[in-house]
Amino acid sequence: MSISKPRLAAIEYIRGISMLGVVGIHTGSQYLANPAANMHLVALFEVATRFSVPIFFFISAFGMFYNLDMAQPFDYRSFLRRRIRTVLVPYVVWSLFYLVHYAVLWGDFSVLSPFYMAFSLFFGTAGYQLYFMVILLWFYLMMPVWVWLVRRLKGWMLAGLFAFQVAFDYWSCFSLNSAGVDNFFLKSLIDYRLNYWVMHYIFIFVLGGYLAVHIDGFMAFMARRRSSLVAFFWLSLGGLLGYYYWLIFTKGYTPLEGINTAQQLCPAGIVYTLAASLFFFAIFTIWRLPDFLRPVLSMLGRHSYFVYLAHPVAITYLGILLAKSGRIMTASIALVFYLAVVFLTLATAVIMRRLGERFPRLNQWTIGVYRKK
Secondary structure (H helix, E strand, O other): OEOOOOOOHHHHHHHHHHHHHHHHHHHHHHHOOOOOOOHHHHHHHHOOOOOHHHHHHHHHHHHHHHOEOOOOOOOHHHHHHHHHHHHHHHHHHHHHHHHHHHHHHHOOHHHHOHHHHHHHHHHOOOOOOOHHHHHHHHHHHOHHHHHHHHHHOOOOHHHHHHHHHHHHHHHHHHOOOOOOOOOHHHHHHHHOHHHOOHHHHHHHHHHHHHHHHOHHHHHHHHHHOHHHHHHHHHHHHHHHHHHHHHHHHOOOOOHHHHHHHOOOOOHHHHHHHHHHHHHHHHHHHOOOOOOOHHHHHHHHHHOHHHHHHHHHHHHHHHHHHHHHOOOOOOHHHHHHHHHHHHHHHHHHHHHHHHHHHHOHHHHHHHHOOOOOO
């Protein structure tokens, strides 16, 4: 059962910031096609933004548990019905769109075979950003487990869960592989484990739920420790960046190898995700933001879902235009490219949202927004 609580603008603002980070990661992937890519700009695009995907799980759990009456039995059927409409429907629609788009654009219609489509839907491979929604759907399917856990969780238990998260992610990312596995289905389940194993993000998800349930204590903690949270954020960012540069200068890694190692599931990345989650929640809740900034953050958050789902389209066609111009993506072009992707996709999101007010199915299918009865 849901309960009515004061709206927390921080949830919307963090969605917008995270969306900007995700676009940065995927712009960085394009920039890395340049063999002479500036390692510092790569660090900005690909390392400083690494909180972006995990923090989505944090605020998703926070929003759900914040509006959940923990004193009442959990209505799993009603919960799933709402989540199917807001997440599963847009996920299927966008997956089919990307498969058809790829087939038409590149003339490869093999991706429309029933097996390939089913494979893509299960693992979230129709678009390189869609795996997030698969993991989120698995979190939703297991929601009774998280409700049971959060109801019984004590603050000190979070430390044990964090230690488990670090150990599990390290094993999964740096030890587990499918070498020697011949069965195609088993091999795929291992190779694509980052696309659907919720265990990679269980700590940050449960933390979001726990803090939402104990919102009064969390607010008091942020007010008392605001300076410490700021310091924790910058120290954790410095630690992750330091790890990235250490890999390059000491171990001889390329920038691509560096970002694939210094990522959100390495120990430094998990610490950075925790610090970013607390930091952004604090500054958007406790700090007084400039008046001009609030509507900007609100707009980014309001349209973050569409931008997250659609930005690869802008990246594809801007990349094609850049290739046809005969230019390579230099550092300055990469920055302009990033701004262009954000602007074009955000403008499209605004237009589509307004069209969806006239044609409700459009909003329902693309971003899971339904008119209130």
